[in-house]
Amino acid sequence: MKKKRPVLQDVADRVGITKMTVSRYLRNPEQVSTALQIRIAEALDELGYIPNRAPDILSNATSRAIGVLLPSLTNQVFADVLRGIESVTDAAGYQTMLGHFGYSPEKEELQIRSLLGWNIDGLILSERTHTPASLRMIETAGIPVLEMMDCISPCVDMAVGFDNVEAARQMTQAILRKGHRNTVYLGARLDERTLLKHQGYELAMQEAGLTPRSIMMEEASSFSMGGLLLEEAQTRYPEVDSLFCTNDDLAVGAMFECQRQGLRVPKDMAIAGFHGHDITQVVTPQLATVMTPREEMGKASAALLLARIRGEHTEAEPINVGFTLFEGGSI
Known part of the structure; x- marks a missing residue:
C-alpha cells in the first residue's frame, strides 16, 4: 500500500513559511533568499519530498521531459547514444523518459502514444519507418521531433546521423x-x-x-x-x-x-x-x-532538440556526424 507522501504544506510547516513560498522555490530557487533556499532544501531532504508533476501536465505546462525511443536496450550502440543524450538533458534540467520498441513499428506506436500522454516537450526517435497512426499523433502533438542514426533518409522534422x-x-x-x-x-x-x-x-x-x-x-x-x-x-x-x-x-x-x-x-x-x-x-x-561517433550523435541530437524546444532557430538540414574507417588487421 502506498504511503502518504509529504505535500507542500508539510514542507512549509517544517520551515515556518507559506506554501506559496515553497512553490516559488521549486519553480526557481533564486526567487527566495539564499538563507531560505538552504532551509527549504533541508526540509525537502528531511521529509523525502517528491514533486507532483500531475498538475503541470494537466494544465499543459512544460513537462521538462523528453521522450526517447530506442529499438534495443542491450545493444551497445544505443547505450552509447543514450549516454550522450542524457549528458546534455541532465545538464539542462530535463528528464528523459525512455521507451523500448524492439524494432517493431507497431510497438513504437504504442510507446509514442504513452510518451505523448505525459505531455513531453520533445521526442527523439531512432528509426525512419513509422506507422500512419504514429505520424498522426506526432503531427497532432506539435512538439519538436528528432530522428537519429541516419542523415540521408527523409525525416519527420530534424535528423542527426551518418550516411x-x-x-x-x-x-x-x-x-x-x-x-x-x-x-x-x-x-x-x-x-x-x-x-x-x-x-x-x-x-x-x-x-x-x-x-x-x-x-x-x-x-x-x-x-x-x-x-x-x-x-x-x-x-x-x-x-x-x-x-x-x-x-x-x-x-x-x-x-x-x-x-x-x-x-x-x-x-x-x-x-x-x-x-x-x-x-x-x-x-x-x-x-x-x-x-561511428555514437555518444557525440546523442549529444548533438539532444542539443538540437532542446534548442528547438527553447524556440531558438535551428537549421532544417540534417546534421551529419560522419564516420571513419578502421582497417585493423582483419582484412
Whole structure:
C-alpha cells in the first residue's frame, strides 16, 4: 500500500513559511533568499519530498521531459547514444523518459502514444519507418521531433546521423582493395540500417564488376549468430574469402568461428564489422570496422532538440556526424 507522501504544506510547516513560498522555490530557487533556499532544501531532504508533476501536465505546462525511443536496450550502440543524450538533458534540467520498441513499428506506436500522454516537450526517435497512426499523433502533438542514426533518409522534422550507405560502400571498397573478390554481406534483424548498409555493399561490388552475395536473417545479431551466418555463407558460396558484417557482434562471432575451423584471418577469411565497439580493439587481429561517433550523435541530437524546444532557430538540414574507417588487421 502506498504511503502518504509529504505535500507542500508539510514542507512549509517544517520551515515556518507559506506554501506559496515553497512553490516559488521549486519553480526557481533564486526567487527566495539564499538563507531560505538552504532551509527549504533541508526540509525537502528531511521529509523525502517528491514533486507532483500531475498538475503541470494537466494544465499543459512544460513537462521538462523528453521522450526517447530506442529499438534495443542491450545493444551497445544505443547505450552509447543514450549516454550522450542524457549528458546534455541532465545538464539542462530535463528528464528523459525512455521507451523500448524492439524494432517493431507497431510497438513504437504504442510507446509514442504513452510518451505523448505525459505531455513531453520533445521526442527523439531512432528509426525512419513509422506507422500512419504514429505520424498522426506526432503531427497532432506539435512538439519538436528528432530522428537519429541516419542523415540521408527523409525525416519527420530534424535528423542527426551518418550516411549508412556510403559507410558500407567505403568499407566494402577497403576489403576489395586488399585483393579479396568473393565478399559476402552478413545481415541480421533486417532493420532499416541493415538494409541501407546492404545497399552500400551492393553498390561497391557492382562498381568493381563483382556479384553481390548476402546472407540475411531476421533473428537478432549476436556472436553465436555471426558464427552461424559464416557457416551458411560457406555452404551457399564455397568460394567466399571475405565478409562484411552489418555490425561488430556478427563480425566477432565470425572471427571466433574461423578460429574454431582453423581458418586464418585475414589470409583465409577477411572480416569487417560496423560501429567500432570496444571488443574490436582487443580481438586478434584487431577487427576492421566502421567507427561511428555514437555518444557525440546523442549529444548533438539532444542539443538540437532542446534548442528547438527553447524556440531558438535551428537549421532544417540534417546534421551529419560522419564516420571513419578502421582497417585493423582483419582484412
